[in-house]
Structure formats: structure tokens, C-alpha cells
């Protein structure tokens with residue numbers, strides 16, 4: 001794998017932090033996936049970067065663009081970060097008042113939105129759609145739960161079963 005020097009410095013910065021903070025939950029930083037149902041991705045800082053990574057958190061820690069909703073739709077429930085996700089899946093986020101935003105996953109399965117959280121009425125629900133099949137998240141989510149990647153990790157966090165998987 002090739003890494004930009006910027007990514008290397010991020011890796012170093014975070015690994016130092018991990019020595020101090022117990023139970024480090026830092027973002028995955030370009031590490032090659034070991035469990036991957038598709039293929040490894042090694043993209044620079046771009047819309048295709050770090051599929052499965054914690055976009056919102058890392059961007060807030062390292063001055064990346066600030067997204068309201070962001071994440072990755074993957075091919076398999078427990079695929080590691082930096083494993084290619086699934087393109088052309090529609091991610092629909094539905095506000096409590098019925099207004100929706102629709103995003104489409106890019107080549108590595110990533111989706112993201114900069115929509116202001118004031119233009120969504122909380123709680124929201126979400127669903128993913130492909131080839132006419134829809135899979136929905138049943139639990140409505142609050143304003144503090146817009147970071148899809150924070151729960152939809154490879155193992156699954158906060159009761160999520162794992163990744164957001166393409167229907």
C-alpha cells in the first residue's frame with residue numbers, strides 16, 4: 001500500500017494518542033483491510049477515501065470538510081475499513097416531517113451530505129435502495145446520531161449489526 005505523507009502523519013498522530021487514551025477508538029487510517037468481500041481501496045483524501053471509515057469524526061479531528069450525514073454502503077456486514085463498498089446505492093434520509101434527502105453512493109460506496117442539520121426535522125429514519133429493493137433502519141435517530149459510520153462499523157457499535165449493507 002502507498003500512503004501520502006499526510007496520511008502517515010495522521011497515522012502517527014493517532015497512534016500516539018492511542019497510547020494515552022485507553023480503548024482507543026480512533027479512525028482507521030489507511031490500514032489495509034484483512035476481512036474484505038470485495039477489494040482493498042487506497043485513495044487519497046477525496047470523495048473515495050477510507051470507505052467504512054469514520055468520516056465525520058476524522059474530518060472534525062483533522063480539519064476535513066464537515067459533513068452532516070456520511071458513511072459507506074458495503075457489500076458485506078463485517079467488511080473492514082478500506083474495503084471497497086458498493087456504488088450506485090440510494091441512501092434516503094427521511095425527516096420526521098416527511099422531507100427527505102437522497103444521496104447516491106460513489107465508486108467506493110461512500111455517501112455524504114453537507115446539508116444543514118436545521119433543514120432536517122428530527123428524529124430521522126434512513127433506508128437504502130438498490131434495484132427496487134429497500135432495506136430500512138427501523139429505529140428513528142436523533143440530531144446527535146447523524147454520523148452513520150459511528151455505529152455501522154465492521155463489528156457494529158451502539159447495537160448496529162455491522163455495516164450498512166447494499167440490498
Ligand code: HEC
Pocket residue numbers: 010027028029030045046047048049050051052053054055056058059062063064065070071072110111112
Ligand atoms: C482518517 C481520517 C479520515 C477519514 C476516516 C475520512 N477522511 Fe475524508 N478527509 C480527511 C482529511 C484530513 C481531509 C482534508 C484534506 C485537505 O483538506 O487537505 C479529507 C478530505 C475529504 C474530502 C475533500 C477532498 C477534496 O478533494 O477536497 C472528501 C470529499 C472526503 N474527505 C470524504 C470522506 C468520506 C466520505 C469519508 C468516509 C467514508 C472520509 N472522507 C473519511 C480525513 C479523513
Ligand code: HEC
Pocket residue numbers: 069070071091093126127128135136137138139140141145146147148149150151152157158159160161164165
Ligand atoms: C446511533 C447508531 C446508529 C446510527 C448513527 C445509524 N444507525 Fe443505522 N442502524 C443502527 C441500528 C442499531 C440498526 C439495527 C436496528 C434498526 O433497524 O433500527 C441499524 C440499521 C440500519 C439499516 C438496516 C440494516 C438491515 O440490514 O436491516 C440501515 C439501512 C441503516 N441502519 C442505515 C443508516 C444510515 C444511512 C445512517 C446514517 C444516515 C445510519 N444508519 C445511522 C444504528 C445506527
